[in-house]
Amino acid sequence: MQRYSFLTLARNALSYHEGWQRVWRSPPLKPAYDIVIVGAGGHGLSTAYHLAKEHAVTNVAVIEKGWLGGGNTARNTHTIRANYLRDVSIRFHDASLRLYENMTRELNYNILFSQRSMVDLVQSSSKLRDLRRRSMAMALHGPTYNIVDVDEVRRLIPAMGDLEDVRLPPLAGVVHPEAAMARHDAVAWSYARAADSRGIEIHQQTEVTGFLRGPDGRVAGVNTTRGAIRANKVALATAGNTSHVAALAGLKLPLVTRNLQAFVSEPIKPVIDVIANFPDVGLYVMQSDKGELVIGGGTDPIPSYRQGCHFQTFEDTVASLLELFPRFKSLKMLRQWGGAVEFAYDASPIISPTPIGGLYVSTGWYGGFKAIPVGGLTYAHLLATGAPHPLAEAFLLDRFAGLKFLLEAGTVAQR
Amino acid sequence: MLLISCPWCGSRPETEFVCTGEVLPERPADPNAMSDAEWVDYVVMRRNLRGMHDERWWHVRGCGSWLALRRDTVTHHIRPADGTEGNNG
Numbered sequence: 394m395q396r397y398s399f400l401t402l403a404r405n406a407l408s409y410h411e412g413w414q415r416v417w418r419s420p421p422l423k424p425a426y427d428i429v430i431v432g433a434g435g436h437g438l439s440t441a442y443h444l445a446k447e448h449a450v451t452n453v454a455v456i457e458k459g460w461l462g463g464g465n466t467a468r469n470t471h472t473i474r475a476n477y478l479r480d481v482s483i484r485f486h487d488a489s490l491r492l493y494e495n496m497t498r499e500l501n502y503n504i505l506f507s508q509r510s511m512v513d514l515v516q517s518s519s520k521l522r523d524l525r526r527r528s529m530a531m532a533l534h535g536p537t538y539n540i541v542d543v544d545e546v547r548r549l550i551p552a553m554g555d556l557e558d559v560r561l562p563p564l565a566g567v568v569h570p571e572a573a574m575a576r577h578d579a580v581a582w583s584y585a586r587a588a589d590s591r592g593i594e595i596h597q598q599t600e601v602t603g604f605l606r607g608p609d610g611r612v613a614g615v616n617t618t619r620g621a622i623r624a625n626k627v628a629l630a631t632a633g634n635t636s637h638v639a640a641l642a643g644l645k646l647p648l649v650t651r652n653l654q655a656f657v658s659e660p661i662k663p664v665i666d667v668i669a670n671f672p673d674v675g676l677y678v679m680q681s682d683k684g685e686l687v688i689g690g691g692t693d694p695i696p697s698y699r700q701g702c703h704f705q706t707f708e709d710t711v712a713s714l715l716e717l718f719p720r721f722k723s724l725k726m727l728r729q730w731g732g733a734v735e736f737a738y739d740a741s742p743i744i745s746p747t748p749i750g751g752l753y754v755s756t757g758w759y760g761g762f763k764a765i766p767v768g769g770l771t772y773a774h775l776l777a778t779g780a781p782h783p784l785a786e787a788f789l790l791d792r793f794a795g796l797k798f799l800l801e802a803g804t805v806a807q808r
Numbered sequence: 809m810l811l812i813s814c815p816w817c818g819s820r821p822e823t824e825f826v827c828t829g830e831v832l833p834e835r836p837a838d839p840n841a842m843s844d845a846e847w848v849d850y851v852v853m854r855r856n857l858r859g860m861h862d863e864r865w866w867h868v869r870g871c872g873s874w875l876a877l878r879r880d881t882v883t884h885h886i887r888p889a890d891g892t893e894g895n896n897g
């Protein structure tokens with residue numbers, strides 16, 4: 394792997410930048426691998442990297458129906474945070490944050506990691522109780538989540554308008570200083586490059602159309618648009634489409650897929666240097682390095698794979714934005730998009746073997762961007778050793794068999 | 809915004825309704841007679857179809873009727889769940 398540094402940059406500049414290596418190879422598809430990972434998004438590529446790094450498993454293919462990092466990895470709003478309620482969720486997402494902090498150095502790829510803190514403005518007493526409880530739960534585990542007064546929120550988000558007239562009067566704020574953003578494409582690309590350099594193959598434009606089954610009913614590989622691939626283990630990392638792909642193997646999962654929208658304004662001068670979150674009205678807003686405001690709200694209220702604009706949610710989000718930031722009323726929006734996120738029945742992730750031998754799932758990620766490093770670490774551990782990683786023991790599918798739900802409502806804009 | 813055909817009120821905007829998810833099989837008359845696995849399957853497992861999806865809607869900000877719709881989860885195109893073409897597409 395060609396290392397990126399000031400020296401390589403200077404050397405390549407002298408040769409008109411014609412000497413750069415390809416970031417990953419496109420090798421011919423082999424008929425069999427030890428492990429096939431379905432989905433070359435953040436989670437699939439991070440899993441591949443950790444299989445090679447921690448477990449020296451490199452006879453692995455990551456197959457992808459479209460292009461690398463083109464699903465939810467390209468559609469999220471690049472927020473990384475660990476403000477969850479349950480012990481296992483806090484530990485899991487805190488571990489992810491720590492891995493993110495070191496990722497640029499570890500993978501020799503600048504992911505533009507920017508730890509700029511998240512500030513919640515609380516506008517209802519029930520939400521304040523909820524966040525105070527979350528703050529105390531987090532104090533037991535490390536990440537910080539401090540209750541502050543409204544004046545402090547005003548100081549941290551000076552772009553906010555006059556709060557006298559807002560429909561829900563502000564009560565307090567909560568500050569999560571470890572929260573960060575990073576360049577989402579770079580996360581996928583850096584993992585792809587690191588996994589590829591360790592011998593793992595990435596095959597784009599290769600869609601799964603069915604599963605190969607052994608005589609004992611085990612999954613023995615996948616049928617794809619480019620032919621059959623045999624594998625000892627097949628690991629799904631297919632974001633919003635896991636129910637659809639699992640159904641090809643006859644497997645039903647406790648998931649519902651919904652559309653989660655975001656939109657981006659024209660670039661403006663710096664006005665917000667934190668991730669501003671308004672959980673009571675369903676709004677969050679931050680400013681990217683390019684100067685665009687990145688704005689999002691809650692998920693659409695109906696099951697959907699549409700990855701588009703559901704107008705009522707869009708309108709609600711804009712109404713909340715203009716109530717809190719009246720000065721943005723003449724701002725033009727450049728892009729709007731949606732991603733298909735899946736919710737497990739208890740709103741916690743699933744990293745697990747399935748009742749079908751040889752088939753594994755990593756799913757239930759809504760807000761899965763923040764969990765990419767630790768999701769890959771723990772999924773790789775499960776695939777390589779057969780046992781769940783200590784951080785992810787609670788995320789097995791069999792929790793549903795005992796109706797032992799891991800209820801977690803840690804979404805950014807839960808109403 | 810979707811227009812939903814309520815059997816009582818006619819075509820009404822989506823914001824008057826709540827979608828409560830996919831149409832589930834009839835609730836088992838005697839859950840104690842089922843195996844745990846069958847009960848869990850009924851309670852938590854969902855087909856979550858990509859494509860035509862039978863789902864329940866509740867006209868909560870209208871007449872209060874419950875209705876079933878067949879909606880494409882990719883295009884949001886609606887057909888009545890009785891299989892007719894309807895007038896809503």
